[in-house]
Amino acid sequence: MKRQFxxxxxxxxxxxxxxSMSFALGEGNARKGKFLYRKNCRSxxxxxxxxxxxxxxxxxxxxxxxxxxxxxxxxxxxxxxxxPEDVNDIFTYLHDFAxxxxxxxxxx
Numbered sequence: 047m048k049r050q051f052x053x054x055x056x057x058x059x060x061x062x063x064x065x066s067m068s069f070a071l072g073e074g075n076a077r078k079g080k081f082l083y084r085k086n087c088r089s090x091x092x093x094x095x096x097x098x099x100x101x102x103x104x105x106x107x108x109x110x111x112x113x114x115x116x117x118x119x120x121x122x123x124x125x126x127x128x129x130p131e132d133v134n135d136i137f138t139y140l141h142d143f144a145x146x147x148x149x150x151x152x153x154x
Contacts, residue, residue, distance in 0.1 A: 073134070074134035078132075079134075079135035079139030079140070083139055090120065100139065100140045100144055101143070103140070103144055104145055105141050105144045108141045109141065115133055
């Protein structure tokens with residue numbers, strides 16, 4: 047009985063770990079994130095050349111910005127159907143093409 051309990055706990059821990067890792071920052075789809083950024087973010091944040099783009103911040107700054115998405119100023123204006131995966135894809139795009147990345151974005 048005790049072995050079964052330990053086995054069930056171990057399996058549950060593995061499942062929780064794998065699920066939480068799938069929602070971890072990064073590991074998203076940067077290509078989809080670029081599309082979502084252009085669709086949902088650029089209309090407000092891309093009004094001028096000095097506005098928000100991947101080159102606006104370093105990778106560390108993007109990571110700090112997206113660690114608590116509720117703290118992002120425009121969070122309440124996001125589309126109702128935006129999923130955590132969509133947000134992660136946008137983060138991945140912004141992070142992967144940040145100004146200090148190996149492949150910074152050439153344009154927004």
